[in-house]
Amino acid sequence: MSIRPVRKAVFPVAGLGTRLLPATKSTPKEMLTIVDKPLIQYAVEEARAAGIEQMIFVTGRGKGALEDHFDVGFELEATMRGRGKSLHALEAARTGFGEIVSVRQQQALGLGHAVWCARHIIGNEPFAVLLPDDLMAGTPGALKQMVEAYNDLGGNIVCAEEVAAERTASYGIITPGEIDGNRTQVLGLIEKPAPAAAPSRLGVIGRYILQPEIMAILDATEPGSGGEIQLTDAMAKLIGTQPFHAVTVDAVRHDCGxxxxxxxxxxxxxxxxxxxxxxxxxxxxxxxxxx
Structure with missing residues (x-):
């Protein structure tokens, strides 16, 4: 089996961040800082450490600050240089991250729709998806651990963690098959089931490695839970046609949403x-x- 490398990553960053209002009224939630770096930089650093070469931001109105953050701040850098101050912190935000491109999500139709918006840039390649709201702390990074599993297994990989029984209605939940260490065969996926209907407590969290065939499925997917095009519904249709596994990574997840x-x-x-x-x-x- 030939396993194609994962070189591209999609960052769905068009959301309004309503759970963090009023902070997000005029500032993208992905630009809110954790200590001294914005959320988006943590996610991009994680992707780059996993070997990703092209970062694809799926943005919306008012999200220009995300691209600006990774660009040269000429006036600021010139001023700091003239004052003899270190540029290390600024340079860290714009060097070594490969190519950064963006595409607009013009309607808020859910995560599946956001991923679909990147279809022309993805082309016929496997790709990763990172949700910056889920800050994954640890070394090696969560996506790097997933890429290592992908290089052994191929197909589609989702990041998963065990969630409390009363929280299954907030996650895509896995129907598990064979288990090998931290790798679980995925036999089914159901979006946000009630606790009594959940096939397990293994919930999908904000990291994915997907094959390009999912784009055609998303193109034909009708709105599901919440009136949105759910990525979970589209992924479920790949099960049985391609290898599909969940990886429980050695990292601490912080839901910064x-x-x-x-x-x-x-x-x-x-x-x-x-x-x-x-x-x-x-x-x-x-x-x-x-x-």
């Missing part, structure tokens, strides 16, 4: 930061007894 997850991600990564971690821990110990 809501207020609690965003705050906890900042705290967790700040505690691990070599520059400020000790001071953050001291401040936290002081604050907590006051609650």
């Amino acid at each position: 809501d207020k609690l997850g965003f705050v906890l991600a900042n705290l967790a990564l700040a505690l691990d930061d070599p520059e400020i971690g000790t001071r953050v821990a001291e401040a936290a110990r002081h604050l907590l007894p006051l609650r």
Whole structure:
């Protein structure tokens, strides 16, 4: 079996971020910072570490800051250079990330539709999908671990984690087959089942490696749960026609799409930061007894 390398990644970043209003009223949620970097940079760094060469942003209105972040800030850099200040932090945001391109999602029709919008750039190649809301902390990165599994198994790979029984209605849930370590054969997928109807507690989270045939399926997929074109529904149609596995990665997931997850991600990564971690821990110990 010939396994084609994964060189392209899709970042669906057209969402409005309503769970984080008012912060996201004029700022893309993907540009909100966790410690000192925006969410989108964490995702792009993870993709690049996994060998991705082309980053495809599926954007919407008001998302120009995402592309600007990875571009040269000439005036800012010239000013800092003139003052003898280090450009390291700025250069880290625009070097070594390969090609970054964008395409518009003109209607908010769901994750499946966002992925479909990148079809002409993807062409006939396998590709990754990364949801920046899901910040995956760990080394090696989550996508790199998935690419390693893909290079052995081929086909389609989803990232999965065990979720609480009462939370199955918030995830695409896997019907599991054979299990080999952290790799589980996927026999079926169901979008957001009620706990009583869930075939397992293994939920799909925001990392995917997919074959290009899914684009034709998305093209013909009718709106499903929530009136949106669900990526889960399209992936389910590939099961049985191509290899399909879930990988449980060694990484800590932070759901930064809501207020609690965003705050906890900042705290967790700040505690691990070599520059400020000790001071953050001291401040936290002081604050907590006051609650």
